[in-house]
Amino acid sequence: MPYIREKFKNVQAEIIAIGDEILVGQTTDTNSTFIASQLSANGVFVKQKRVIADEEDSITDALNGIHPNTKLVFMTGGLGPTKDDITKRTLMKYFGGELIYHPEVYDHIVKLFAAFNRVPNKMNKEQALLPSSCTPLNNDWGTAPGMRFQKGDTYYFSIPGVPYEAEGVVEHEIIPWINENLQNGTVVHHTLLTQGVPESELAEQLADWENALPLKLKLAYLPSPGIVKLRLSVYEGDKLEAEKLVKREAKKAINILGNVVFGEGNQKLEEIIGLSLLKEKATVSTAESCTGGLIAHILTGVSGCSAYFNGGVVSYSNASKTELLGVDPLTIEKHGAVSKEVAMQMAAGAKKKFKTEYAVATTGVAGPTGGSLEKPVGMVWIAVASPDGVKAKCFYFGKNRKRNIKKAALTSLDLLRREVQKIK
Amino acid sequence: MPYIREKFKNVQAEIIAIGDEILVGQTTDTNSTFIASQLSANGVFVKQKRVIADEEDSITDALNGIHPNTKLVFMTGGLGPTKDDITKRTLMKYFGGELIYHPEVYDHIVKLFAAFNRVPNKMNKEQALLPSSCTPLNNDWGTAPGMRFQKGDTYYFSIPGVPYEAEGVVEHEIIPWINENLQNGTVVHHTLLTQGVPESELAEQLADWENALPLKLKLAYLPSPGIVKLRLSVYEGDKLEAEKLVKREAKKAINILGNVVFGEGNQKLEEIIGLSLLKEKATVSTAESCTGGLIAHILTGVSGCSAYFNGGVVSYSNASKTELLGVDPLTIEKHGAVSKEVAMQMAAGAKKKFKTEYAVATTGVAGPTGGSLEKPVGMVWIAVASPDGVKAKCFYFGKNRKRNIKKAALTSLDLLRREVQKIK
Known part of the structure; x- marks a missing residue:
């Protein structure tokens, strides 16, 4: 479609998230994060995001308030068996047409329910009714199909609100369409990932x-x-040149910061650890007290991790530290459960019990209660066992329970990475 | 302040999140979720949220685009040691005044750094420069103070973007001010929490x-x-009557749905389990294969959980299932690691090893690889051991790894809740 290509230089997009649940703060809008990251990666520039109520006036106001240069509008939410009505009716008023029944959409719904051993009800059948002004978009991941509308030279996408459905429709139905039909502008990002500073x-x-x-x-x-990310961006000029420029400058920054940079782009700390362990043909285990399983949860988020992650112990009680990890009860008595000695014995115990080359252990005061002058809330001992021996370090991660658990887990992973990558 | 009280019946608010990182989808805006939930709970109605770029034009456009009835505007982000400049300069242009040095703000920054054994640098010192048109808001949790501006009868709050800092400023500085100075409208929500349907x-x-x-x-x-939440809301009339109405109707819905409703309001499944265990003076442990530590992580998110959570094992390898949980290797050989028999032995093993009254175990195919016709990706066996014996059930949670891990963990917790609460 050369005509559209011509018209869509430097495409500008806006996102409208529909949902009272987001406005009252009951749900966090993660869909627009995903949509924005996909658009950004494909050279589409996101001008603005909005969150509005699921009511006709708000939807119409938002559609009327789109910036004149915006060529792509993404609406998420307001679809699904119990709230189809308002959104579909409002869009039909705005874009015209009438509701028509799509048997292929209903067939898909029937199949989807069958896989879970269930039968669709009347409400689900109504989801196969779509405005005649739209092109339906396959939703292989749920019952509510997406819709594409056009008004003037602007395209509007209506996407279900359930995150994994939204992600599926955007990734498999919308992004390929954009890349086929529009000539996107230059948007080049390069991100450096740093830990601990x-x-x-x-x-x-x-x-x-x-x-x-x-x-x-x-x-x-x-x-x-x-974690602090450093993002370098170029929004103009030739794409290849822009990529060269950000890479060159990123390299300079890495030279200055050294090992503080643990990765680049969308890499995750746990993926980097996994690749390093695979390369070394080594395995790892965990022994967690204050982090309560978060380190194991992060490590096992990576597909294929069973090749290098044998398992872990969450030892919340002193008895379990002794019984499952072999920590000496006299050490606990003498130094306390939150101590360098116990952290080191936990790491050594996990390494032995799970027969791994590496092990990481945490013991600390997550709070908000249980702190003392000597061992305040947020104090955490982290130990890493490796073929070279066991090291331990003490950290202070602040008073907020959720936050210090997360910081302790990420710091543990980074210490593990440094051991596996043999960084001094 | 009776004058303000008079003017602020049914306060309407808008939220503006400033940050390229949100627009390009690198960061999810969780601040506005928190702000909205706090406002909602305090009778303030959120009309709209926006996310814009951190550049002068976008900020000025957004401020000019505020709805005429909006009385409270929350701007988050665009503050902090490395990005103070644009936001402060733009706000000063908009609200007037000049930058003045606040020694008490700098003193706070020095103290904050001292606690982490660090010294503030030049950039941190500049954070103590604030527009003379603003009233500074204490930020005990970070270096960037919040700011309150006024234009006409609308109040504008500029809040740091780091989530725990934003939460602190909103909770301790802004909400009390709103409740003291404004007469808020009726916003009553009541939420029922359901699992498994x-x-x-x-x-x-x-x-x-x-x-x-x-x-x-x-x-x-x-x-x-x-989890599916059902939210009942009333936005008008007398507050007490509205509360009575939603409670009465919530009760009817609970009667219809029965045990599918596991809680109400902001309760969390793990908190409900914790309270039930405390009441029964019972303890719990976990044995996780496919959920990889997530169940333990969720349980240990609750402050005080050490009173009833003894610990858990993440047994990713067959060897660790046998070694740490006492699963019979012949059972694994005969039925496979993903089987009813292994799940039951894992739960029984954890119960015994951690000396707890209850234990919950998972074994499944998280995927995306490793599935077979007989045991497809997403198939999970969950077992719960209780003083009455061990039960197990098989589930199919779909092909998405992150999603089926999460569903398996939540379903496990709900099965545990049913056992602890002795629900048939």
Whole structure:
């Protein structure tokens, strides 16, 4: 379609998330994160996101409020067996047409239910009714099909709100369509992932480099508990040149920061550890007290991890530290459960019990209660056992339980990475 | 302040999240979820949320685009040591004034760094410069203070983007101010939490009740993997009466759905289990294969869980199932690791090893690889051991690894809840 290609240089998109549940703060809108990341990766520029109520006026207002340069509009939510009505009716008023029955959509719903040994009901059957003004989009992952509308030279996509359905429709139905029909602009991102150094210190170390960056290169610091991402972006010019530019500058930043950078792009710490272990043909196990299973959960999020992850123990009680990990009860008595000695024995115990080359252990005060002057809430001992022996280090991760559990788990993984990659 | 009270009947709010990282889909905006839930709980109505780029034009456009009836505007992000500049400069242009140095803010920054054994740098010092048009808001949790501006009879809050800092400022600085200064409207929500029944089936069961609901009562189905929430809302009339109304109708729905409802409001499944175990003075342990530690992680998210959670094993390898949980290797050989027999032996083994009254075990094919015709990806055996014996049940949670791990963990917790609460 050369006509469309011509018209769609530097495509601008907007996202509208429909849902009272998001407005009242009961649900976090993760769909638009996914949509935005997919668009961004495919050279489409996201101008704005909005969250609005699922009611006719709000939907119509939002559609009328789209920026005149926006060529792609993504609406998520407001579909599904119990809330189809408002969204479909409103879209039909806006784009015209009437409801028509799509037997192929209903067939799909019947098959979907059969796989779970269930039968669709009347509400599910009504999901096969779609406005005649739309092109249906396959939703292999749920009962509500997506819809594509057109008004002027702008395309509107209505996507189900359930995250894995939204992801399926965007990835398999919409992104290929965009790449086939539109000529996207230059959007190049390159991200460096760092662990263990606060934002302001990174910025200080990078100050000279940052001041010398070419004007069209944008740098952003994205802090989160335990990890700070550095994102380099170029939004103009030739794509290949832009890619070369960000890569060149990323390399300079890595040279300055050294081992603090644990990865690049969308890599995850647990994936990097997995690849390193596979390369070394080594295995790992965990012994978790304060992190309560989070390290094991993160490691086992990686498909294929059974090749290098043998297992772990969550030893919340002293008895389980002794019974399952072989920690000496006298050590616990003398130094306390939160101590260097216990952390080291836990790591050594897991390594032995699970017959692995590496093991990582945590013991700390997650809080909010149970802290003391000597061992305050947020204090965590982390130990890593490797073929070279056992090392331990003490950290202070602050008073917030959820946050210090997460920071302790990520820091443990980074210490493990450093051991596996033999970084001094 | 009776003047303000008079003017602020039924307060309407909008949220503006500032950040390229959200627009490109690198970060999910969880701050506005927290802000919205706090506002909602305090009778403030959220009209709209927006996400915009951190650049002057976008911020100014968004401020100019605020609905005329909106009285409270929350801006999150765009603050912090490396990105203070644009936001502060733009807000100063919009609200007037000049940058002035706040020694008390700098003192706080110095103390905060001292606690982590660090010294603030030049960038951190600049965070103590604030527009003279704002009232600073304490941020005990980070270096960037919040700011309150006023224009006409609308109040604007600028809040740091780091989630735990944003939460602290909203909870401790802003909400008390709103409750002291504004007369909020009626917003009453009541939520029922259900596990294990799909949205369309719940809706079918509730159809008669739903059709008979009073007009001013709004019902919403909020599905997520494993859990469907039913939210009843009233936005008008007397607050006490509205509360009575939603409670009365919630009770009727519970009578229809029975044990499918595991809790109400903001309760979490793991908290309910914890309370039930405490009441019974009983303890629990876990034996996880495919869920890889997620059940233990969820259980240990609850403060005080060490009173009833002794620990768990993540037994990813067959050897660890045998070695740590006492699963008979012949059983694994005969039935395979993913089987009813192995799940039951895992649960019984954890119960014995950790000396607990209850234990929950999972073994399944998380995928995406490793499935077979007989044991497809997503098939999971869950066993619960209790003082009455061991029960096991087989589930099919679909092909998506992250999703079936989550569903398996939540379903395990619900089966555990049913055992602990002695539900037939």
